[in-house]
Amino acid sequence: MRDPRAVALRDWYDRHARDLPWRVPPGSADRPDPYRIWLSEVMLQQTTVAAVKGYFARFTAAWPDVGALAAAADANVMAAWAGLGYYARARNLLACARVVAGEMDGHFPQTEAELRALPGIGPYTSAAIAAIAFDQPAVVVDGNVERVISRLAAIETPLPASKPEIRAEAAAMTPEERPGDHAQAMMDLGATICTPRNPACVICPLAVHCAARAKGTATSLPRKAPKAARPERRGYVYLARRGDEWLTEMRPERGLLGGMRAFPTSDWSETPAPAPPFAAEWKPVGEVRHGFTHFRLTLQVLTTGAAGNPDRGTFGPLDPASLPTLFAKAHALLT
Known part of the structure; x- marks a missing residue:
């Protein structure tokens, strides 16, 4: 039986999906380009959509496919990445592009396990690429999804200890049908409605299913363990x-x-x-x-x-x- 929350979320996404340069709109006959999905997901790690858009446009103009990126000079790629931060991502980006172009004939693998074996691709990124680019029923959990699930299920355990419970809840909600759109819908919901402060619960498509809203605790979730002061x-x-x-x-x-x-x-x-x-x-x-x-x-x-x-x-x-x-x-x- 389909989870009614997933159905409500998908219907909302069909009407309100964000227009993003790497995204194929819901209902389109086109398939997402795995290269563009991979590039966007690597860029988006610990970075906002607003910050990434310009970099994504410049990268895809200079290197429109994985073969072009693989052939690029390291210094040119590192210079184009400057300002985006977390520079190990750029080094891994080049390493991954060269493996895909050189050993896989320019084709990204489609399963989470195969994707995770590539340089710079961890559990989240492999799940996101598998779901969005290849419509695999992968469980995609980023910061937005953690917040949405914590509120839906009223999970009181602070992060990061709550991650296994959040993942289990997210897995139960992930549908076999259109899992890529589901993953992007969860991200969009967290980015535009179920926001960290002042969530717009009155227009949320999952409001009737949200345990935290019923308890009046939505704005306090997800709880986070205190961070140690940085030296x-x-x-x-x-x-x-x-x-x-x-x-x-x-x-x-x-x-x-x-x-x-x-x-x-x-x-x-x-x-x-x-x-x-x-x-x-x-x-x-x-x-x-x-x-x-x-x-x-x-x-x-x-x-x-x-x-x-x-x-x-x-x-x-x-x-x-x-x-x-x-x-x-x-x-x-x-x-």
Whole structure:
């Protein structure tokens, strides 16, 4: 028997689905492009739809299919990704594209298990691609779905301990028919109606099925365990300019902001040691702060007009848009 909640949700989605550049509208005879679904899902990890749209448009214009992306130069892809954050995703994106293009004749596998074996594709992303691109009855649970299910079932256990219960509830609701549309409907509902604050319960298609609404606890769910305070680290970043050229270097492939073009820095720690790339009179011009997943960073920004002979990096033209956000912030202090 079909879950009446899934039926109500699908009917709502057929009328109110968001128009997204990677999405095939409900009722369309076209099938979603697995490449575009995969690219959008990787970009959307820990990032908003609003932030992703421009990047998605630029990527698909430059690299319209997985073969084109696989053939792209690493530096070009990393530069195009700059500002989107979580740069390991871009490195995994290239690795995955090259496996699909080189070993799978450009065709993405259709099952969760096969998708999960590809670089950068975890349990959520594999389920989303399987459901949306290939209409597999996969259970897709992102942050929006966690919120919707927590409220529908009035799950009081705080996240992340409630994840198994949420997944079980989501699985019970996932239909065999049109599972891709169901997955996207759940995401749309969480993004537009069952929002973190002030959910629009009066127009929600699942209001009559929602246990939290009946109890008056919807706005308090999902509960979350208290987060530990992130440690603070400090460091120095060095901006040397020679006419229209700037001193930059490629960060190591492994580690934070790996493979990205950046200004030279010291180590990042509680007590960093200065590490200028060459001897000169370095003038402090301010500080920039940036939050990473596991710590917060404050960099003192120093600059010089001396050319010097750097022991790392090279002078050259610079497009600030190609820099990670942290270094774009430092550059902005001088412009």
